[in-house]
Amino acid sequence: MQVYKFGGASVKDASGIINLSEIVRKNRETPLLIVVSAMGKTTNALEKLTRAYVDQADDMQFIFEEIKQYHYEILHQLFAPNHAVFDEVENTFVEIEWTIEDEPHDDFDFIYDQIVSIGELVSTRIVNAYLNKAGIASQWLDVRGYIHTDNTYREGKVDWAKTKQSIQQDVPALLQKGVVVTPGFLGGTSENFTTTLGREGSDYTASIFAACLNADSVTIWKDVPGVLNADPKLFEATVKYDELSYAEAIEMTYYGASVIHPKTIKPLQNAKIPLLVKPFLHPEEPGTIISETQHIVFNTPVIIVKQNQVLLSISTKDYSFISEDHLSEIFGLFASTHTKVNIMQNSAVSFTVCFDDAPEKFEKLMLGLQPAFRVKYNTELSLITVRHYKQGLLKELTTGKIVLLEQISRNTVQMVVK
Numbered sequence: 001m002q003v004y005k006f007g008g009a010s011v012k013d014a015s016g017i018i019n020l021s022e023i024v025r026k027n028r029e030t031p032l033l034i035v036v037s038a039m040g041k042t043t044n045a046l047e048k049l050t051r052a053y054v055d056q057a058d059d060m061q062f063i064f065e066e067i068k069q070y071h072y073e074i075l076h077q078l079f080a081p082n083h084a085v086f087d088e089v090e091n092t093f094v095e096i097e098w099t100i101e102d103e104p105h106d107d108f109d110f111i112y113d114q115i116v117s118i119g120e121l122v123s124t125r126i127v128n129a130y131l132n133k134a135g136i137a138s139q140w141l142d143v144r145g146y147i148h149t150d151n152t153y154r155e156g157k158v159d160w161a162k163t164k165q166s167i168q169q170d171v172p173a174l175l176q177k178g179v180v181v182t183p184g185f186l187g188g189t190s191e192n193f194t195t196t197l198g199r200e201g202s203d204y205t206a207s208i209f210a211a212c213l214n215a216d217s218v219t220i221w222k223d224v225p226g227v228l229n230a231d232p233k234l235f236e237a238t239v240k241y242d243e244l245s246y247a248e249a250i251e252m253t254y255y256g257a258s259v260i261h262p263k264t265i266k267p268l269q270n271a272k273i274p275l276l277v278k279p280f281l282h283p284e285e286p287g288t289i290i291s292e293t294q295h296i297v298f299n300t301p302v303i304i305v306k307q308n309q310v311l312l313s314i315s316t317k318d319y320s321f322i323s324e325d326h327l328s329e330i331f332g333l334f335a336s337t338h339t340k341v342n343i344m345q346n347s348a349v350s351f352t353v354c355f356d357d358a359p360e361k362f363e364k365l366m367l368g369l370q371p372a373f374r375v376k377y378n379t380e381l382s383l384i385t386v387r388h389y390k391q392g393l394l395k396e397l398t399t400g401k402i403v404l405l406e407q408i409s410r411n412t413v414q415m416v417v418k
């Protein structure tokens with residue numbers, strides 16, 4: 001069997017959904033499970049709605065209406081007005097209505113998951129209905145009953161044993177009857193609440209199903225020809241890799257190559273399942289294949305840029321050395337605020353650390369650090385990582401920029417620049 005994953009960009013409008021159905025139609029020789037993300041930028045819009053609800057902002061209803069309108073316009077282009085999918089979508093939106101009618105309570109992350117998950121619940125119902133309308137037998141699977149997580153809302157941790165058991169129990173039989181369509185990005189707790197797996201987590205969903213079902217391959221359909229040596233939105237001349245090893249792909253995603261979610265590779269590597277990254281607009285092209293292969297010579301360096309970074313310098317107040325005890329206290333705060341360290345460096349009296357700017361986490365971090373340490377920080381920075389680097393390229397990348405921190409190893413250079 002195979003797993004396909006279609007991201008937001010591929011289902012952003014009616015023609016995207018028609019294109020998806022054509023890709024599926026041409027590839028139905030083996031059983032197929034399809035993971036779909038929210039349409040276009042719906043998750044961003046639902047995040048805005050969650051914020052507006054928690055703040056009880058005046059524009060809350062307006063934001064919600066815009067989200068509904070966007071989906072209904074697409075529905076009208078794909079279905080006759082009396083089609084049953086209209087009720088299915090309406091009923092899903094009603095779940096948000098019920099949530100936002102009540103006063104918001106304290107647990108922002110819980111509220112976030114209950115509202116933001118609607119994006120995938122709606123998109124998959126639309127895709128499933130369209131496949132059936134196009135003559136491709138398809139069933140909708142509620143992923144929340146199959147990917148079991150703990151209750152770490154916004155970053156659900158998968159209970160692999162339970163997940164494997166549920167998926168293996170039901171999904172193979174469903175796949176015999178036709179295509180199975182399921183939401184990406186979501187899981188469910190033992191109390192039947194919805195969780196999300198972290199932003200852009202639908203790639204990970206595809207990888208979880210593939211590992212549990214021992215799939216022949218996973219294909220993620222993207223708006224790019226495959227994995228490129230850099231983000232084409234930031235660099236003009238990019239080169240596609242025909243082939244990558246799991247090891248290289250896991251490094252690239254760890255450093256921030258957003259084309260694949262960082263958690264995607266491990267389950268596939270463990271089960272030796274190849275991952276294909278292919279262009280949804282040119283499905284006949286080979287894209288990039290990521291597999292066990294070892295012997296790839298990198299003539300083209302990989303460039304990864306993470307924007308919106310903070311560089312925080314933490315020093316003792318009395319010029320005493322930064323000790324292991326200090327580091328343990330500092331790391332404790334990073335762990336408790338769920339702040340992932342992207343790069344770090346220490347000197348005698350200071351410890352410097354770079355991470356993604358997330359205002360709520362940053363505020364909590366500062367509150368924890370300020371009583372014991374002196375802290376200075378810079379924001380709006382970029383973290384540039386170059387793998388398989390060449391000296392000339394590093395110069396080119398930093399021309400006109402101030403390098404605030406640099407780290408070099410045999411294969412990788414990382415620079416925090418302003």
Ligand SMILES: Nc1ncnc2c1ncn2[C@@H]1O[C@H](COP(=O)(O)OP(=O)(O)O)[C@@H](O)[C@H]1O
Nearest residue numbers: 007008009224227228229230231233257258259
């Ligand atoms: N190394 C890279 N190769 C290809 N695309 C990249 C790379 N790094 C970043 N990207 C970006 O990833 C985007 C595709 O990922 P994403 O927007 O998450 O797709 P989807 O919404 O379909 O999951 C591309 O449009 C591109 O801008």
Ligand SMILES: N[C@@H](CC(=O)OP(=O)(O)O)C(=O)O
Nearest residue numbers: 007008037043199200201202
């Ligand atoms: N819709 C979610 C999950 C996801 O993976 O989306 P996409 O496949 O469009 O990156 C998000 O935007 O975070």
